[in-house]
Amino acid sequence: MAIKPERLKKGDTVAVIAPASPPNKENLKRGLAFLTELGLNYKLGKSLYEEYGYLAGEDDARVEDLHEMFLDDGIKAIICAGGGYGTARIAASIDYDVIKKNPKVFWGYSDITFLHTAIRQQTGLITFHGPMLASDIGKEGAHPLSKETFRQLFQPTDLKYDPDLSHIEELVGGSAEGPLVGGNLSLLSSSMGTPFEIDTKGKILLIEDINEEPRAVDRMLNQLYMAGKLQEASGILMGDFNNCVPERDLSLSLEEVIGHYVKLAGRPALKGFKMGHCSPHIGVPFGVAAKMDTKTKNLYVESGIK
Template sequence: MHLVKPFRLKKGDTVGVIAPASPPNLDNLERGIGFLQELGLKVMKGRNVSNIYGYLAGSDQERLEDLHEMFLDKKVKAVICACGGYGTGRIAANIDYEIIKNNPKIFWGYSDITFLHIAIRQETGLVTFHGPMLGSDIGKEDTHRLSKNGFLQLFQPTELSYTEQLSPLEVLVDGVATGELAGGNLSLLVSTLGTKFEIDTKGKLLFIEDINEEPRSVDRMLNQLYMAGKLEDASGILLGDFCDCTPKRSLSLTLDEVISHYIKLANKPALRGFQIGHCNPHITIPLGVNAMLNTAEKRLFIESSIM
């Protein structure tokens, strides 16, 4: 799929806010919107952002309508998700990807939004952004400045270099690997398998993170990725934050033992310890652009993601 970089933002631009998964905390969302306004942006909320339908932010049709409307609206220069949770996989098959292909713009989120990152990239070629969201991260009072600073890369082309100046990094397998950066939340990566949106990892740098999964669950999911050939197909592997992924029973492998087992089976250059995912700070990375992983330098280099 041809790579499509979205256009950069400038002060005065309008960005759209949608909730394609679960309902956001509305107080946090308003504070997050205030942050975007401090950056000089105008904000348009999707018509259905405040809706609640069980664990979903409105019906599938309502959430789908907000996504389509934001991509169709010529005034809107970026689409930013309010929060994750659950539900994006339910709407992926009904998205009109021609709308996105004909109106490429910044798309931002993480966690459950992983399913949309994969679907949009593989169906349209659009580069998207794995970054902290307004209602679940930016709107919280203790949000780290590095989480907020990630939005600055949307205003001018920026090459990113992640080294141990940001967080300690652990080499799991030595080597240098290059390729398109892909991935996201582990449970969502696994949920694409066997669907038309099954993640393609061939020759790519695969990024993985997760939250609230016991080591046995992480084991099951990594095993499925491994048996599906997704770990071996990757050129290299990046491990982000695994928040609260601790055993809840005495008889358990540790998370370290589980991760080490599958990364060594894959035998691809791998680094662990990236502050990317359900963590504070949460460093933003673009998905779909070319990157290089160098374990000797403990460095991830990512090319510019916008035009």
């Protein structure tokens, strides 16, 4: 059963952690200022500024930060500073009973995808796929709509994606409904064969990625297809594929690759959503009811908070 976290209100304290790579410090500083603008206080994870190679501290330290923030009754939400790499390394070390017994907003994307999948499938908690403090909000010229998307945490509001925001294109016709799941393609494919393998049966699957050549996107989509993950989904949404361009003369285009697999899957599919490594980046809750229609190009997503 899905668990919706409590809404935020001004004056609440939120946690800021880095469960993957170290965040850009200047960007993070601006991201923290944004939390203050929202009327929130914040508590920083102990490993937030640690650097252990490409990780924000050793695995045990990052797990400890996650546990501490879920256990702290004074913390009302956990916001990830950035992604990068590292969440899959800690997924098996997390005490999911701690999360289930202390549900609260958990927000991030990119490498955080592995935690979205693990947390949702182990606990039922609704989590949020949205722009992060250092990776997005703290960058110079961060888009106002990326900031505005945090407002969904303060007031239960069903999301209706604005088709004027980006060019939405039908790939396979039809309508679908089911819980919204997914995230970064690289992390979804890396979940295969693990205890945290993405479950897509009867669900609307959102996919996005960055800096992957079409041949790499091909490999990962093929893995999901051969495992039945694309066919089992009720519908497929393609988010942003930032800089996923060929680095060689002989290559299929990204459009050809995506088109090939969604047609093989035969599920209703739309592409062009501003979700992922893009600006603006529209945040959405994972695990809640969603509906899509390729004829009208509409996407509705139920509120993720109560």
